[in-house]
Amino acid sequence: MRVHLHGVGVVGPGLDGWAACREVLAGRAPWTEAALRVPVPGMLPAAERRRCNAASRIALAAAEDALAESGWPLGELATVFASADGDGAVTHTLCESFAAPEPEVSPTQFHNSVHNAPAGYWGIATRSSRPSTSLAADQDSFAAGLFEAAVQATLDPGPVLLAAFDLPLPHPLSLMRQRRHAFAVALLLAREPRAGAIAALQLRLEPGGAPSPLPEALAALADNPAAKALPLLAALAAGTDDEVCVGAVGTARLSVRCGR
Amino acid sequence: MRPLYVTGLSIASALGAGLERTFDALRGGRTGLRPNDFEPFPPPTWIGRVDGLESAPVTGELARFDCRNNRLAQLALAQDGFDDAVARARERHGAARIAVLLGTTTSGILETELAYRGGGEVEALLAARDYAATHGMFSLTEFVRRRLGLEGPAATVSNACASSAKVFAQAERLVDVGICDAAVVGGVDTLCLTTLYGFRSLELLSEAPCRPCDERRDGISIGEAGGFALIEKSPPKGRDAVALLGYGESSDGYHMSSPHPEGAGALLAMRDALARAGAQPGEVDYVNLHGTGTPANDRAEDAALYALFGGAARASSTKGWTGHTLGAAGIVEAAISVLCIERGFLPGTLNTARPDPALRIRVVLESEERPLARVLSNSFGFGGNNCSLLFGRPG
Numbered sequence: 001m002r003v004h005l006h007g008v009g010v011v012g013p014g015l016d017g018w019a020a021c022r023e024v025l026a027g028r029a030p031w032t033e034a035a036l037r038v039p040v041p042g043m044l045p046a047a048e049r050r051r052c053n054a055a056s057r058i059a060l061a062a063a064e065d066a067l068a069e070s071g072w073p074l075g076e077l078a079t080v081f082a083s084a085d086g087d088g089a090v091t092h093t094l095c096e097s098f099a100a101p102e103p104e105v106s107p108t109q110f111h112n113s114v115h116n117a118p119a120g121y122w123g124i125a126t127r128s129s130r131p132s133t134s135l136a137a138d139q140d141s142f143a144a145g146l147f148e149a150a151v152q153a154t155l156d157p158g159p160v161l162l163a164a165f166d167l168p169l170p171h172p173l174s175l176m177r178q179r180r181h182a183f184a185v186a187l188l189l190a191r192e193p194r195a196g197a198i199a200a201l202q203l204r205l206e207p208g209g210a211p212s213p214l215p216e217a218l219a220a221l222a223d224n225p226a227a228k229a230l231p232l233l234a235a236l237a238a239g240t241d242d243e244v245c246v247g248a249v250g251t252a253r254l255s256v257r258c259g260r
Numbered sequence: 261m262r263p264l265y266v267t268g269l270s271i272a273s274a275l276g277a278g279l280e281r282t283f284d285a286l287r288g289g290r291t292g293l294r295p296n297d298f299e300p301f302p303p304p305t306w307i308g309r310v311d312g313l314e315s316a317p318v319t320g321e322l323a324r325f326d327c328r329n330n331r332l333a334q335l336a337l338a339q340d341g342f343d344d345a346v347a348r349a350r351e352r353h354g355a356a357r358i359a360v361l362l363g364t365t366t367s368g369i370l371e372t373e374l375a376y377r378g379g380g381e382v383e384a385l386l387a388a389r390d391y392a393a394t395h396g397m398f399s400l401t402e403f404v405r406r407r408l409g410l411e412g413p414a415a416t417v418s419n420a421c422a423s424s425a426k427v428f429a430q431a432e433r434l435v436d437v438g439i440c441d442a443a444v445v446g447g448v449d450t451l452c453l454t455t456l457y458g459f460r461s462l463e464l465l466s467e468a469p470c471r472p473c474d475e476r477r478d479g480i481s482i483g484e485a486g487g488f489a490l491i492e493k494s495p496p497k498g499r500d501a502v503a504l505l506g507y508g509e510s511s512d513g514y515h516m517s518s519p520h521p522e523g524a525g526a527l528l529a530m531r532d533a534l535a536r537a538g539a540q541p542g543e544v545d546y547v548n549l550h551g552t553g554t555p556a557n558d559r560a561e562d563a564a565l566y567a568l569f570g571g572a573a574r575a576s577s578t579k580g581w582t583g584h585t586l587g588a589a590g591i592v593e594a595a596i597s598v599l600c601i602e603r604g605f606l607p608g609t610l611n612t613a614r615p616d617p618a619l620r621i622r623v624v625l626e627s628e629e630r631p632l633a634r635v636l637s638n639s640f641g642f643g644g645n646n647c648s649l650l651f652g653r654p655g
Contacts, residue, residue, distance in 0.1 A: 001437065051516075075513075084396065084397070084398065085396065085397070086397065086418075091369070091372075091454075094373075094453075094454055094457075094458075095372060095373050095376040095453075096376060097457070098300075098373050098376055098377050098453045098457065099376050099377050099379070103453070103457050104457075104461065105457045105458055105460075105461045106461065107458075107461045107462050107517070110454070110457075110458030110459075110461055110462065110517075111458075111462075111516040111517040111642055111643075112516075113454060113458065114365060114418070114420045114641075114642050114643060115365065115397060115418035115419075115420075116418060116419045116420055116641070116642070116643040116645055117516070117643060119419065119511070119643050119645060120516045120642065120643030120644055120645075121516070123511040123512060123513035123514070123643065123644045123645075124513060124514065124515065124516070124644075126513060127513040128511055128513045129510050129511050129512070129513055129524065129525055129528055130510070130511060131429075131509035131510060131511065131645075132419070132511050132643075132645055133417060133419065133426060133430065133509075134417065134418050134419050134643075134645075135415045135416065135417060135418070136396070136397035136398045136415070136416040136418060137398050137401070137414065137415045137416065138392050138396055138397075138398040138402070139392075141398075144413075144414075144415040147413065148415065148430065148433075151433050151434065151437050151439070152433065154437055155433055155436055155437060172382055172383050172386050173372075173386065175383055175386045175387045176372075176386050176387070176389055176391035176395065177391045177392075177396075205413075205439070207356070249413045249414070250356070250359070250360070250405070250410075250411055250412045250413045250414045251356070251411040252356065252411070252413075
């Protein structure tokens with residue numbers, strides 16, 4: 001499959017947007033492990049900014065970064081959201097409330113607990129009626145999301161926005177799954193090239209092979225499934241056309257080559 | 261789009277395990293709902309519970325996947341010759357050409373919830389769990405993929421109550437781009453505290469068996485269910501199989517937990533499903549409504565149907581039988597749609613006595629024997645994600 005990349009968004013610790021972190025991703029500037037401040041997505045109405053959960057904030061913040069210079073009307077984009085674990089903080093809050101003798105849960109926490117909460121907030125922010133798919137494939141959630149977004153972009157002339165994200169889980173959920181940092185990436189894909197396109201992506205599934213290693217300096221992000229995008233982001237930032245593997249789709253590996 | 265033939269189908273819900281028990285309950289007008297006896301959740305309501313899951317663990321090689329949700333997946337997989345149908349498809353196409361795309365909203369979260377309720381031992385209880393194989397959203401899909409020995413693209417779709425309808429759309433795309441020849445689609449959702457207390461907090465949980473489209477309807481009854489369909493691009497030999505003829509997906513872009521009041525997104529999804537099939541509204545013989553029994557859902561869905569069909573289409577909700585099975589609702593109602601086409605049966609709306617006079621569509625109350633060529637099945641979810649599926653015999 002071949003699709004064109006029209007925007008990239010990055011939100012992570014010490015990675016403050018695609019434009020600001022390209023040098024770090026390309027290995028030309030050092031990475032500083034700094035606590036992440038998730039920007040509040042400007043696209044949301046004020047009431048929804050207060051209500052929306054961390055997973056939705058980081059997903060929409062990455063999306064805003066990817067769309068900053070694209071010029072595409074937001075309402076035209078189909079969307080794919082990919083995350084292994086959604087919002088562990090919401091899960092934790094709900095589970096804690098079940099320990100009470102007469103549990104009461106907040107309606108907002110409940111609607112924020114659905115895996116497609118970011119899709120809901122995206123819809124409210126953009127008033128978009130375009131389809132939205134929320135996926136999970138554990139450690140390979142980024143690959144699953146990129147694959148689905150590329151399939152959609154291949155079949156439909158409309159652009160497709162992918163946002164992949166995962167967050168640390170609070171204690172005691174962290175006993176089951178440890179994650180050091182939050183990270184989110186967004187890619188805007190379309191079948192057709194147009195002025196300002198960042199690259200053409202050639203995707204293929206192959207039977208074997210291992211995922212490409214993360215850039216060494218960013219190894220602290222390795223336990224975040226969305227960070228499987230980093231080898232691809234590094235290739236884009238450095239302008240190389242090396243083929244990188246971003247994880248598994250079923251039992252096959254998804255490889256991506258960046259070109260013009 | 262080219263039709264995708266349904267060459268395998270299996271189901272387990274409160275109506276029982278297997279297509280025959282499901283159909284018998286539909287034809288006999290017997291609900292699967294019962295007064296709530298799910299011990300961790302005491303409030304009064306009715307539930308669609310699947311019996312026997314407590315004593316049917318996942319064992320052997322895949323024992324680490326053991327949780328209520330995968331137990332129900334295991335039960336559904338064992339019905340209706342589904343294993344064999346998949347084995348034959350694997351021989352025809354190869355394991356790598358068959359995708360596994362399944363919907364769930366809460367996966368294996370119940371055991372985590374119960375660990376929190378257990379008091380002081382929570383840390384030990386959680387530390388002993390295999391997160392990815394149970395609580396994680398991908399657990400269901402990975403469990404089923406391994407059980408069936410498939411190697412094609414695999415993902416969990418979690419768009420709330422549209423989840424296991426949207427997997428049909430995703431499968432069709434994979435066939436269309438030439439990456440797959442077939443797919444196992446479906447979904448499983450089981451009773452858990454998040455959804456029971458969550459819907460209660462929204463005041464959407466009825467204390468009576470749900471009464472979709474009734475003037476006195478006051479909310480949903482939550483059910484659990486699992487179901488799977490094997491869909492393939494080539495028609496099966498010697499059998500006039502029902503196929504997926506079209507699908508439509510849309511978003512409301514309106515509210516997190518309330519549908520668009522005019523059903524704008526629902527209308528788009530239904531229109532798109534018909535357009536993809538090249539079908540006209542007049543060619544739809546029956547609409548299996550999302551029909552949850554909340555005042556807002558049924559009102560919005562009525563508005564969408566009226567805009568597309570006028571008062572003409574026959575429509576009913578089968579949630580009075582199964583309860584609202586949330587992430588499994590798409591596959592449960594897809595399976596019912598296929599059964600009803602195969603057997604010429606139009607189910608009524610169980611528990612509903614007087615249709616709300618404010619609704620303008622033709623809500624069928626009593627089941628009838630009637631040939632059905634095309635059936636549209638609606639699934640709408642939180643976050644405003646909608647999906648409609650059109651089933652029928654091609655040509």
